[in-house]
Amino acid sequence: MAEFSYKWAAIHAGLGFIGKNDVFVHYKYGQRVRISCLLINLDVPGFSENIDSKCGDCDLCVRACPHGYISGRAWNVNIRREELVDYKKCAAKSKHSGDGEKYLCARCSLACRYPKISDYREVNLRDV
Secondary structure, three states: OOOOOHHHHHHHOOOEEEOOOOOEEEOOOEOOOOOOOOOOOOOOOOOOOOOOOOOOOOOHHHHHOOOOOEOOOOOOOOOOHHHOEOHHHHHHOOEEOOOOOEEOOOHHHHHOOOOOHHHOOOOOHHHO
């Protein structure tokens, strides 16, 4: 885990959970979000509900990985990321654009359908 994990902060703020591919999944927008934060010195209440994976029996991200590097195990707060994804092998398959920028295939994230497409509604800017 990084010195400060945006994913860890987001799930403990009650915004979502971690999927089987170890990617943050927002309760409303799924994996189609970017996480950033502002660090402040202020006492605020923490999220006190259970933080559980909502993936259930879904294995779309597991099946989408062309190399089989996602284990398919459900995330929980006590699991190590290495138990979810073989990051060393995944990183070894990274593509390199030649200008120093590396990226992963992201097929697992693109395959995720949480929340279900039928659950989408038009986004109201007041909700964001």
